[in-house]
Amino acid sequence: MIEKINQALADAERRAGEAADAAAVEQLRIDYLGRNGLFPAISREMGQVPPEERRETGCAFNAGRGKIQELIENAAARLKAAGSGSGDAIDLTLPGRRWKAGHKHPITMLADECVAVFRRMGFIVAEGPEIEDIYHNFDALNTPADHPSRDPQDTFYFADGRILRTQTSPVQIRVMESHQPPVRIVAPGRVFRRDTPDATHGMNFHQIEGLYVDRGVSMADLKSVLQTFATEMYGPKVKIRLRPHFFPFTEPSVEYDFSCIMCGGKGCPVCKHSGWIEIAGAGMVDPAVFANVGYDPEEWTGFAFGMGIERLAMLRYRIPDLRLLYENDVRFLEQF
Ligand code: PHE
Numbered sequence: 001m002i003e004k005i006n007q008a009l010a011d012a013e014r015r016a017g018e019a020a021d022a023a024a025v026e027q028l029r030i031d032y033l034g035r036n037g038l039f040p041a042i043s044r045e046m047g048q049v050p051p052e053e054r055r056e057t058g059c060a061f062n063a064g065r066g067k068i069q070e071l072i073e074n075a076a077a078r079l080k081a082a083g084s085g086s087g088d089a090i091d092l093t094l095p096g097r098r099w100k101a102g103h104k105h106p107i108t109m110l111a112d113e114c115v116a117v118f119r120r121m122g123f124i125v126a127e128g129p130e131i132e133d134i135y136h137n138f139d140a141l142n143t144p145a146d147h148p149s150r151d152p153q154d155t156f157y158f159a160d161g162r163i164l165r166t167q168t169s170p171v172q173i174r175v176m177e178s179h180q181p182p183v184r185i186v187a188p189g190r191v192f193r194r195d196t197p198d199a200t201h202g203m204n205f206h207q208i209e210g211l212y213v214d215r216g217v218s219m220a221d222l223k224s225v226l227q228t229f230a231t232e233m234y235g236p237k238v239k240i241r242l243r244p245h246f247f248p249f250t251e252p253s254v255e256y257d258f259s260c261i262m263c264g265g266k267g268c269p270v271c272k273h274s275g276w277i278e279i280a281g282a283g284m285v286d287p288a289v290f291a292n293v294g295y296d297p298e299e300w301t302g303f304a305f306g307m308g309i310e311r312l313a314m315l316r317y318r319i320p321d322l323r324l325l326y327e328n329d330v331r332f333l334e335q336f
Pocket of ligand 1: 306
């Protein structure tokens with residue numbers, strides 16, 4: 001009897017595998033489990049099994065019937081998944097669903113654009129760490145220990161004394177430490193300051209730093225590079241203006257403005273009716289900085305500048321509030 005059950009199982013397994021439609025599966029059920037099927041017939045013969053074999057035979061019978069039920073269910077599920085029998089196969093004529101790919105963030109787009117402009121002027125891209133040491137962020141940049149920018153109220157300090165860089169200027173130092181002049185680099189990147197966020201300030205923002213060191217570099221070269229940058233980014237009508245300023249690592253130092261891109265210099269709320277928009281700081285590299293990296297200040301001169309990328313993006317895309325750039329609202333980001 002056990003022999004018979006095993007044989008039935010093997011046959012059923014083969015037929016379940018071969019079943020090509022719902023009717024074949026139903027026939028399988030009828031043949032094995034239906035009223036006149038094999039298993040009910042075996043069940044009726046059970047009485048003739050000698051009592052000492054009955055236990056073992058009963059077990060085989062139950063296991064076999066369970067197994068056949070499983071085979072039938074699996075075969076039915078397989079057919080359903082394939083869509084056969086019900087007639088609703090995949091409609092190949094339907095248009096596909098397009099995968100919605102994102103795009104670069106406006107900050108990244110603008111940084112890329114700046115880099116492209118500077119590359120055309122012969123600058124290459126340099127990078128430095130966002131977690132910086134005090135030497136590269138301040139000391140090597142000729143910034144004294146009591147300078148207000150070093151205050152923990154303005155700078156994020158780690159317990160081990162390192163900091164989140166407050167500017168991209170430490171990249172100047174890292175480049176000059178590892179390369180001999182001439183040097184012509186731009187360094188875009190993220191910087192951090194303990195500011196209270198408002199429409200024009202954030203705790204982290206982006207700068208693009210520039211450094212040009214060679215023989216006989218002058219302020220005129222700085223001006224022409226900045227003017228070329230302004231024209232390339234915002235069109236031929238934009239003028240630049242330099243104002244005296246102070247940075248520990250440049251001498252002389254300037255802040256520079258672009259004529260207002262919104263009103264063309266006539267005066268509007270964006271430029272606070274002055275006709276000019278402050279863009280960044282710049283200056284001639286201080287000889288003390290050259291001394292810190294082992295360049296001879298008698299032989300080499302250079303200029304450096306650093307501008308805020310958010311500021312440039314706000315002007316370019318007419319974004320009224322810097323915080324919009326960080327909220328990651330897709331309705332905002334989709335516009336670029
Ligand atoms: N690092 C300065 C700042 O963050 C900007 C700057 C860079 C000024 C290079 C001069 C030269 O304000």
